[in-house]
Amino acid sequence: MIAVINYKMGNLESVRNMLKRIGVAASITSDIAAIEAAEKLILPGVGAFDAGMDNLRYLGLLEVIRKKTMIEKTPILGICLGMQLLTKKSEEGTREGMGFLDAETKKFDFSGIKEDLKIPHMGWNTVAVKKNKLFKGLENDSRFYFVHSYHVVCKDREDVAAVTNYGYDFAASVGRENVLGVQFHPEKSHRFGMELLKNFVHNY
Amino acid sequence: MLTTRVIPVLLLQDKGLVKTVKFDKPTYVGDPINAVKIFNDKEVDELIFLDIKASAHRRAPLMNVISSITNECFMPLCYGGGIENIDVMKRIYALGVEKIAINTSAQKNPGLIEEAARIFGSQSVVVSVDAKKNIFGKYEVFRCDGKNRTGINPIGFAKQMEERGAGEIMLNSVDRDGTMKGYDLKLINDVSAAVKIPLIACGGAGKFEDFRQAIAAGAAAVAAGSMFVFYGPNRAVLINYPKRNELAGVI
Numbered sequence: 001m002i003a004v005i006n007y008k009m010g011n012l013e014s015v016r017n018m019l020k021r022i023g024v025a026a027s028i029t030s031d032i033a034a035i036e037a038a039e040k041l042i043l044p045g046v047g048a049f050d051a052g053m054d055n056l057r058y059l060g061l062l063e064v065i066r067k068k069t070m071i072e073k074t075p076i077l078g079i080c081l082g083m084q085l086l087t088k089k090s091e092e093g094t095r096e097g098m099g100f101l102d103a104e105t106k107k108f109d110f111s112g113i114k115e116d117l118k119i120p121h122m123g124w125n126t127v128a129v130k131k132n133k134l135f136k137g138l139e140n141d142s143r144f145y146f147v148h149s150y151h152v153v154c155k156d157r158e159d160v161a162a163v164t165n166y167g168y169d170f171a172a173s174v175g176r177e178n179v180l181g182v183q184f185h186p187e188k189s190h191r192f193g194m195e196l197l198k199n200f201v202h203n204y
Numbered sequence: 205m206l207t208t209r210v211i212p213v214l215l216l217q218d219k220g221l222v223k224t225v226k227f228d229k230p231t232y233v234g235d236p237i238n239a240v241k242i243f244n245d246k247e248v249d250e251l252i253f254l255d256i257k258a259s260a261h262r263r264a265p266l267m268n269v270i271s272s273i274t275n276e277c278f279m280p281l282c283y284g285g286g287i288e289n290i291d292v293m294k295r296i297y298a299l300g301v302e303k304i305a306i307n308t309s310a311q312k313n314p315g316l317i318e319e320a321a322r323i324f325g326s327q328s329v330v331v332s333v334d335a336k337k338n339i340f341g342k343y344e345v346f347r348c349d350g351k352n353r354t355g356i357n358p359i360g361f362a363k364q365m366e367e368r369g370a371g372e373i374m375l376n377s378v379d380r381d382g383t384m385k386g387y388d389l390k391l392i393n394d395v396s397a398a399v400k401i402p403l404i405a406c407g408g409a410g411k412f413e414d415f416r417q418a419i420a421a422g423a424a425a426v427a428a429g430s431m432f433v434f435y436g437p438n439r440a441v442l443i444n445y446p447k448r449n450e451l452a453g454v455i
Binding site: 011014021044046048124125127143146147165187188194 | 208249
């Protein structure tokens with residue numbers, strides 16, 4: 001069973017709908033025992049960094065997620081804000097992140113760029129796949145739906161699984177062992193998102 | 205590369221989909237769930253779904269219809285119609301809708317936009333503006349079926365909505381709606397020049413070239429109704445959407 005962690009930060013129903021479509025059993029839950037028992041975790045999320053960390057703490061979920069991820073090495077997929085929460089900190093807030101990735105979350109900085117680019121980066125964009133089992137079959141001609149103003153910067157370039165260009169190349173996906181993240185919304189990215197979620201379910 | 209979004213707009217009336225001409229003369233074009241399924245298969249960029257009678261009849265959004273749509277919708281979805289408060293917005297987002305378009309309530313209660321942006325984030329809040337030229341030849345915001353004057357200038361209004369926290373402006377030309385004669389480029393130009401947030405142009409698209417012109421005039425995304433629900437000179441009902449390579453040369 002996959003646990004989609006419910007920490008009151010957005011579009012859980014969309015994630016559930018797509019998992020249902022690809023025939024994967026999942027529970028949307030804030031229950032510690034259910035998360036404890038899960039084979040895989042998905043941390044979705046839309047919203048602000050501090051609100052996300054506060055909610056996880058308030059619901060008492062930080063410890064169980066840490067134990068599953070760092071000790072049991074359970075595969076975890078962070079989506080959008082969920083991915084950013086896996087980093088150490090964010091320019092969006094003051095709270096400490098979960099820090100499973102040696103990475104930080106930074107705001108798009110277009111100060112050195114001539115083009116007049118809008119923030120948030122919103123819409124469909126392509127990805128250049130660097131590595132990782134998450135993008136099997138998605139190496140060419142895949143596109144994903146993005147909505148975000150902040151992006152993840154990894155200390156170790158090896159942790160970047162895919163990059164997307166918006167003003168400059170940024171990490172569209174990260175992966176280190178069992179800790180995975182995507183900045184885009186697979187649950188809103190048609191068959192490309194379905195393939196990616198299938199890869200997460202079957203390849204990890 | 206970030207691609208320009210091409211967005212079908214579907215109009216809901218009495219649980220069926222219709223397409224209007226100049227916000228009038230609704231033609232039945234089918235079942236909403238079925239249409240969403242087809243657009244899903246065609247991998248559209250985004251879908252805008254507007255309940256065109258909700259505000260006029262002061263009726264709440266049809267939650268069961270929205271819910272059936274989100275079950276079939278694996279692309280970003282924007283819902284509009286009958287939005288009067290934060291509570292109903294919360295319930296709609298919880299169903300799996302990404303964005304909510306607010307039209308009448310944005311004019312009557314601009315504070316709602318501010319509150320919604322603070323709670324849900326600007327990216328989730330779209331302000332929809334229906335505009336046309338009044339008898340003095342000036343653009344003016346119209347309300348409910350495009351018949352009621354408001355005295356509001358769409359340019360100033362869009363600016364004000366941006367300041368209040370709207371993430372996008374959906375700009376509808378009442379006079380071009382359903383005509384397929386091209387967008388009102390001056391209107392797009394005037395409004396987009398006044399705001400930094402993305403503008404979704406709507407009303408009048410009849411061919412791919414219209415998309416190109418709207419983008420050149422300042423639209424960040426292009427929306428269309430008739431083009432995606434009718435086919436051929438006799439306007440036979442047929443849900444359609446261009447393939448990626450057909451759009452490649454245009455956007």
